[in-house]
Amino acid sequence: MKTHSVRHHESGRQLLILGCQGRPSCRTKFKTFFPILRLKTTASNISAVTATVASSIGAESYGVFKLSYDVRNEDQELLQKVWKRTIRVAISGAAGNISSHLLFMLASGGVFGMDQPVSFQLLGSERSRLKLEGVAMELEDSLYPLLREVRIGTDSRVMFRDADWVILLGAHPRTPGMTRAELLDINGQIFQEQGRALDEVASVDCKVLVVGNPCNTNALICMENAPRLPRANFHALMRLDENRAKCQLALRAGRFYTSLSRVAVWGNHSTTQVPDFLNARIAGVPAVDVIGDEGWFREEFTPTVANRGGAITERCRRSSAASTAVSIADALKSLVTPTPEGDCFSSAVCTDGNPYGIAEGLIFSMPCQSRADGRYEVVDNFMIDEWLDEKIMASEEELLKERACVSHLIPNAPPAACEITQDTMLPGEI
Numbered sequence: 001m002k003t004h005s006v007r008h009h010e011s012g013r014q015l016l017i018l019g020c021q022g023r024p025s026c027r028t029k030f031k032t033f034f035p036i037l038r039l040k041t042t043a044s045n046i047s048a049v050t051a052t053v054a055s056s057i058g059a060e061s062y063g064v065f066k067l068s069y070d071v072r073n074e075d076q077e078l079l080q081k082v083w084k085r086t087i088r089v090a091i092s093g094a095a096g097n098i099s100s101h102l103l104f105m106l107a108s109g110g111v112f113g114m115d116q117p118v119s120f121q122l123l124g125s126e127r128s129r130l131k132l133e134g135v136a137m138e139l140e141d142s143l144y145p146l147l148r149e150v151r152i153g154t155d156s157r158v159m160f161r162d163a164d165w166v167i168l169l170g171a172h173p174r175t176p177g178m179t180r181a182e183l184l185d186i187n188g189q190i191f192q193e194q195g196r197a198l199d200e201v202a203s204v205d206c207k208v209l210v211v212g213n214p215c216n217t218n219a220l221i222c223m224e225n226a227p228r229l230p231r232a233n234f235h236a237l238m239r240l241d242e243n244r245a246k247c248q249l250a251l252r253a254g255r256f257y258t259s260l261s262r263v264a265v266w267g268n269h270s271t272t273q274v275p276d277f278l279n280a281r282i283a284g285v286p287a288v289d290v291i292g293d294e295g296w297f298r299e300e301f302t303p304t305v306a307n308r309g310g311a312i313t314e315r316c317r318r319s320s321a322a323s324t325a326v327s328i329a330d331a332l333k334s335l336v337t338p339t340p341e342g343d344c345f346s347s348a349v350c351t352d353g354n355p356y357g358i359a360e361g362l363i364f365s366m367p368c369q370s371r372a373d374g375r376y377e378v379v380d381n382f383m384i385d386e387w388l389d390e391k392i393m394a395s396e397e398e399l400l401k402e403r404a405c406v407s408h409l410i411p412n413a414p415p416a417a418c419e420i421t422q423d424t425m426l427p428g429e430i
């Protein structure tokens, strides 16, 4: 026998593999096993804990993640180590393009840390069931020591249960001829249902990152349908836009991107987004002074960043996947590591009580900072000049209209007319 994985008792005590589900032969293994681990645990409560872990999620672990082994003679280091509690990450659209990069970054320890065990609850659909199995098989073959469990399934009420992080990738793509209003409605229904599922089964502390487009309004629908969860726990991904802005500034200034700080992108993840050059710094100096060409910022930088996704889609014939996964990893890392003094990260979050006078009850990208505990605060000292203000108001206006279009999907919202006259684009649309 060899031990494959280590899990945690909820009390925080270390417990070595519970995959045997209380079978008698397995209990015998545990009996001989636990003295080595110096745990005050008896065979009977081991099977009780096993049952709790299995039934609280409600779906069986996939493949190799079910197995238990005994490493007594093989890996003393593993036995001696005190492990952190495993983080549960639920991901929808897990059989898709972004996921095929993201899962491997999360499992490698590159996001939550090299000492942080993770488990995956991967949500797919009947459409993607086989592909989801293939993804789980690739995770098996990758032998990640930090990946303690993989569950796959098609029921959000099972897959979101007890998750610490929920990353929502799955969404209907905009097809030729489909208007933005139609896309909002089709995807809004998916996110209404997922919000309800989160409300029923998610841990109240879980943080939700919506990526599936149109991500701001999808996140809003999700949040409004999950009133049990704090509104501050919902994000829509804007970090890709921030990374794209940093890339363009670094290119133009001829400086390495690590010299950039206070680069925020405001507003909606659409072509009305506002990459903020006014507050950006390069090696601590305002980017406008380093680059010294206001025309470039307004006429080139801003539209290049807002349309960068489309430029990639045009070349790849699919939207950005790897760089989106990297930006999701960056977004999560920003919430679990302290923001460097004076810096910020961009995330679309709930505008309730925001310091910039943006209409409340929207999911709107603003500069944020974190103290590394998964929570954030909106940075309140950004300068807003007339040009920036006008742009921010246009993006706000667009999101107000999007909200009106999905009022039928928001509990207790007064009915509103859908008035998206100008059919705006996602950054990745061409």
Ligand SMILES: NC(=O)C1=CN([C@@H]2O[C@H](COP(=O)(O)OP(=O)(O)OC[C@H]3O[C@@H](n4cnc5c(N)ncnc54)[C@H](OP(=O)(O)O)[C@@H]3O)[C@@H](O)[C@H]2O)C=CC1
Residues within 6 Å of the ligand: 092, 093, 094, 095, 096, 097, 098, 099, 123, 124, 125, 126, 127, 128, 169, 170, 171, 172, 173, 210, 211, 212, 213, 215, 236, 237, 238, 240, 241, 269, 319, 320, 321, 324, 428
């Ligand atoms: N916010 C951002 O910065 C970015 C957002 N995005 C968005 O992220 C999302 C995922 O992108 P990506 O992984 O490349 O997409 P994929 O095309 O790979 O699809 C991801 C998943 O979405 C679900 N899906 C696909 N088609 C449909 C459909 N017709 N009806 C319902 N569900 C469907 C499927 O999940 P299943 O069948 O398993 O449910 C699929 O596995 C997209 O909405 C994309 O626009 C992309 C880049 C940047």
Ligand SMILES: O=C([O-])CC(=O)C(=O)O
Residues within 6 Å of the ligand: 213, 240, 308, 309, 310, 319, 320, 426, 427, 428, 429
């Ligand atoms: O439009 C898309 O699907 C992709 C997208 O959001 C982007 O590239 O920013």
